[in-house]
Amino acid sequence: xxxxxxxxxxxxxxxxxxxxxxxxxxxxxxxxxxxxxxxxxxxxxxxxxxxxxxxxxxxxxxxxxxxxxxxxxxxxxxxxxxxxxxxxxxxxxxxxxxxxxxxxxxxxxxxxxxxxxxxxxxxxxxxxxxxxxxxxxxxxxxxxxxxxxxxxxxxxxxxxxxxxxxxxxxxxx
Amino acid sequence: xxxxxxxxxxxxxxxxxxxxxxxxxxxxxxxxxxxxxxxxxxxxxxxxxxxxxxxxxxxxxxxxxxxxxxxxxxxxxxxxxxxxxxxxxxxxxxxxxxxxxxxxxxxxxxxxxxxxxxxxxxxxxxxxxxxxxxxxxxxxxxxxxxxxxxxxxxxxxxxxxxxxxxxxxxxxxxxxxxxxxxxxxxxxxxxxxxxxxxxxxxxxxxxxxxxxxxxxxxxxxxxxxxxxxxxxxxxxxxxxxxxxxxxxxxxxxxxxxxxxxxxxxxxxxxxxxxxxxxxxxxxxxxxxxxxxxxxxxxxxxxxxxxxxxxxxxxxxxxxxxxxxxxxxxxxxxxxxxxxxxxxxxxxxxxxxxxxxxxxxxxxxxxxxxxxxxxxxxxxxxxxxxxxxxxxxxxxxxxxxxxxxxxxxxxxxxxxxxxxxxxxxxxxxxxxxxxxxxxxxxxxxxxxxxxxxxxxxxxxxxxxxxxxxxxxxxxxxxxxxxxxxxxxxxxxxxxxxxxxxxxxxxxxxxxxxxxxxxxxxxxxxxxxxxxxxxxxxxxxxxxxxxxxxxxxxxxxxxxxxxxxxxxxxxxxxxxxxxxxxxxxxxxxxxxxxxxxxxxxxxxxxxxxxxxxxxxxxxxxxxxxxxxxxxxxxxxx
Numbered sequence: 001x002x003x004x005x006x007x008x009x010x011x012x013x014x015x016x017x018x019x020x021x022x023x024x025x026x027x028x029x030x031x032x033x034x035x036x037x038x039x040x041x042x043x044x045x046x047x048x049x050x051x052x053x054x055x056x057x058x059x060x061x062x063x064x065x066x067x068x069x070x071x072x073x074x075x076x077x078x079x080x081x082x083x084x085x086x087x088x089x090x091x092x093x094x095x096x097x098x099x100x101x102x103x104x105x106x107x108x109x110x111x112x113x114x115x116x117x118x119x120x121x122x123x124x125x126x127x128x129x130x131x132x133x134x135x136x137x138x139x140x141x142x143x144x145x146x147x148x149x150x151x152x153x154x155x156x157x158x159x160x161x162x163x164x165x166x167x168x169x170x171x172x173x
Numbered sequence: 174x175x176x177x178x179x180x181x182x183x184x185x186x187x188x189x190x191x192x193x194x195x196x197x198x199x200x201x202x203x204x205x206x207x208x209x210x211x212x213x214x215x216x217x218x219x220x221x222x223x224x225x226x227x228x229x230x231x232x233x234x235x236x237x238x239x240x241x242x243x244x245x246x247x248x249x250x251x252x253x254x255x256x257x258x259x260x261x262x263x264x265x266x267x268x269x270x271x272x273x274x275x276x277x278x279x280x281x282x283x284x285x286x287x288x289x290x291x292x293x294x295x296x297x298x299x300x301x302x303x304x305x306x307x308x309x310x311x312x313x314x315x316x317x318x319x320x321x322x323x324x325x326x327x328x329x330x331x332x333x334x335x336x337x338x339x340x341x342x343x344x345x346x347x348x349x350x351x352x353x354x355x356x357x358x359x360x361x362x363x364x365x366x367x368x369x370x371x372x373x374x375x376x377x378x379x380x381x382x383x384x385x386x387x388x389x390x391x392x393x394x395x396x397x398x399x400x401x402x403x404x405x406x407x408x409x410x411x412x413x414x415x416x417x418x419x420x421x422x423x424x425x426x427x428x429x430x431x432x433x434x435x436x437x438x439x440x441x442x443x444x445x446x447x448x449x450x451x452x453x454x455x456x457x458x459x460x461x462x463x464x465x466x467x468x469x470x471x472x473x474x475x476x477x478x479x480x481x482x483x484x485x486x487x488x489x490x491x492x493x494x495x496x497x498x499x500x501x502x503x504x505x506x507x508x509x510x511x512x513x514x515x516x517x518x519x520x521x522x523x524x525x526x527x528x529x530x531x532x533x534x535x536x537x538x539x540x541x542x543x544x545x546x547x548x549x550x551x552x553x554x555x556x557x558x559x560x561x562x563x564x565x566x567x568x569x570x571x572x573x574x575x576x577x578x579x580x581x582x583x584x585x586x587x588x589x590x591x592x593x594x595x596x597x598x599x600x601x602x603x604x605x606x607x608x609x610x611x612x613x614x615x616x617x618x619x620x621x622x623x624x625x626x627x628x629x630x631x632x633x634x635x636x637x638x639x640x641x642x643x644x645x646x647x648x649x650x651x652x653x654x655x656x657x658x659x660x661x662x663x664x665x666x667x668x669x670x671x672x673x674x675x676x677x678x679x680x681x682x683x684x685x686x687x688x689x690x691x692x693x694x695x696x697x698x699x700x701x702x703x704x705x706x707x708x709x710x711x712x713x714x715x716x717x718x719x720x721x722x723x724x725x726x727x728x729x730x731x732x733x734x735x736x737x738x739x740x741x742x743x744x745x746x747x748x749x750x751x752x753x754x755x756x757x758x759x760x761x762x763x764x765x766x767x768x769x770x771x772x773x774x775x776x777x778x779x780x781x782x783x784x785x786x787x788x789x790x791x792x793x794x795x796x797x798x799x800x801x802x803x804x805x806x807x808x
Contacts, residue, residue, distance in 0.1 A: 029397045033564055034782045037593065037654045041353050042192075042324075042556035044712055046767050050774065052593045052653060059591040164497070171490050 007061035017135040028062045087151045108166045127156045192323040194555035195314045196547025201259040202383030204228045206310040207548035214548040217317045229256045230305045232294035239309045251438040253292045258302035260384040261288050263336035303344035324353040326551040330385040331357035332405035332570050334616050335658050353554040355655040359389035361546030362512040374507035382513035384410035390499040396562035402498035402589045404491045411515035417480045419444040426468035436463040478520045509533040576613035580622045585650045597649045606638040633662045635669045709759040713751045731776045
């Protein structure tokens with residue numbers, strides 16, 4: 001295996017956001033079949049260490065490509081775009097974020113699991129819409145706009161995680 | 174050794190030499206050992222035909238009892254009879270302060286480090302208790318299989334954290350066992366269900382044992398068992414149902430005082446019997462005849478269900494989280510498997526069926542299924558089945574992170590990340606002129622340091638004095654295929670570095686293990702030296718053999734003349750050194766040759782991977798010739 005290959009090359013997939021996830025998983029399993037340390041369990045420590053390194057590399061590549069946000073960030077990285085820590089976003093989007101946050105806080109206060117489920121659906125729809133936005137922009141070579149999409153995805157992703165944590169909290173009660 | 178041996182179908186490396194491998198389920202209540210014999214995995218039985226061995230050890234001044242005979246002492250000598258030690262493995266005092274079971278024993282003094290129990294044979298750690306159980310099982314394996322075990326797979330709850338896994342490893346080391354892999358119990362169960370026979374689909378494994386609860390979602394395809402998510406509670410199990418029922422009995426009997434240890438142990442054992450009867454019957458008669466209390470009455474299944482409802486709810490909550498973490502919808506789960514004795518409880522079964530919307534499978538004995546799966550995996554890992562396609566891909570059960578300013582935890586690796594895994598993160602100094610940094614490693618899901626489990630800490634010293642924020646400290650977390658963590662840190666500008674294998678504060682120190690090993694084996698000095706020489710020679714010989722074969726097969730295709738010459742020279746030199754008696758020289762030469770052959774091994778590995786990806790079988794590649802090899806080589 002070549003550690004210098006990019007993750008798409010590693011899995012023999014075309015570079016792009018819209019991936020055949022089934023195929024990614026198949027390729028992942030084929031690679032792990034060759035490199036997983038279990039395949040070298042009856043051999044010496046050094047072979048196992050080597051296999052472990054390879055296996056880690058394959059796992060890392062799979063983790064990045066199998067999830068939309070890390071995959072998008074990785075794609076931008078391939079075009080040498082480095083994300084900013086504190087990006088400037090359009091005011092409209094930020095207002096919307098604040099509103100969504102407030103609805104989340106409100107639902108958490110009312111302790112309604114059902115309302116929270118509705119909100120979670122809304123968040124994931126927004127996230128999916130942003131993802132397809134990213135995909136179109138990236139494919140069209142509009143990298144600045146694609147980068148904006150990633151920033152939005154980061155916001156929405158955080159919101160989604162907060163909502164999921166809130167849901168777990170409600171389950172606890 | 175750097176060489177990657179590539180085994181091809183039908184080409185066993187060592188066809189006549191079957192190795193002795195076994196799977197061990199080191200359970201809270203019972204333990205078992207199983208092995209694949211004549212192609213069939215079987216639980217190995219003791220001379221009385223018993224497969225299950227109670228995980229109980231009785232310590233006295235002059236004798237040590239393990240299993241059934243120790244269990245028999247539980248009522249008469251409760252304080253020296255240690256049961257359910259697994260619940261204390263890798264645990265500190267503070268972790269178990271409010272645990273019901275601890276009231277049954279005397280905790281040894283000393284508030285730091287791992288829990289120890291006072292017995293007539295001195296202070297005993299849960300690791301030692303587990304080691305005694307392992308030794309007896311290993312002896313059973315040795316007897317049945319006709320020789321010492323070459324390697325074992327030991328199962329652990331998937332939800333065990335790093336400290337608990339380390340403690341299990343320590344117990345195995347103490348028992349003198351070679352551990353091929355720590356295998357997660359639900360994964361073992363999935364393997365045992367024979368779902369490796371080309372079937373594919375998503376399977377949920379619900380494993381409620383004596384003292385631990387796990388739930389895992391796996392995706393199976395063509396022999397690959399990929400764990401998608403795992404969760405649970407390493408402090409929830411059948412024992413808790415016993416405790417609740419015992420409390421209910423006391424309540425019904427109108428007893429409000431504190432029971433003495435003997436009565437308490439007897440009550441628990443009666444509660445357990447009643448619980449088991451309630452699996453069949455809707456009501457059982459109980460007569461308590463304890464030194465402290467006499468009572469007769471009845472308990473109904475409904476009463477039992479009412480007082481244990483919250484325990485089942487806890488388990489179902491974990492299921493909900495795991496389903497979400499897996500990214501699957503409930504409807505996409507094709508099968509549900511029940512594991513662990515406590516899944517015999519009717520209410521547990523019906524709640525699981527309701528949650529997943531499926532009738533769970535339970536054809537295999539829920540007590541045996543984990544050991545059976547471990548035996549199958551051990552057989553594959555030891556190399557008895559070189560062309561077997563089975564592969565288990567597991568995940569990290571609990572997030573790993575570091576303490577940052579303000580007592581917060583920064584997550585480095587999230588739970589349910591596939592292992593083995595390596596992640597790095599950069600940190601910086603927060604004060605001008607700061608020259609040292611404390612790296613505090615934590616495991617858990619919460620944000621506050623206080624709410625997570627501390628796995629250990631170390632200091633990175635010698636950072637050059639700079640303004641705050643100028644130093645760049647890179648911390649690397651590595652988790653191996655057993656789920657065990659090691660951490661290293663370095664300052665990027667100067668290369669100052671520090672590393673630890675995370676030996677949790679609740680484990681045994683390396684010296685302690687060594688001391689215990691010496692005491693238990695009483696190996697004479699020369700024995701040890703002879704063994705080291707033998708091991709060094711075996712390792713060297715193995716490298717030479719494998720490298721020679723590889724050079725013959727692929728040397729001309731993958732190496733230039735100079736490279737080929739150098740490696741051949743290395744082999745003959747090593748073969749010469751092996752004849753001598755210097756362990757150092759053999760080890761040094763072996764290390765040198767394996768380093769020299771690294772690149773060759775990488776090229777071979779790379780070629781195999783490329784072949785696998787393009788879907789060509791090895792024989793196809795051989796037929797079409799080696800024309801594409803140069804293009805495919807990585808370097």
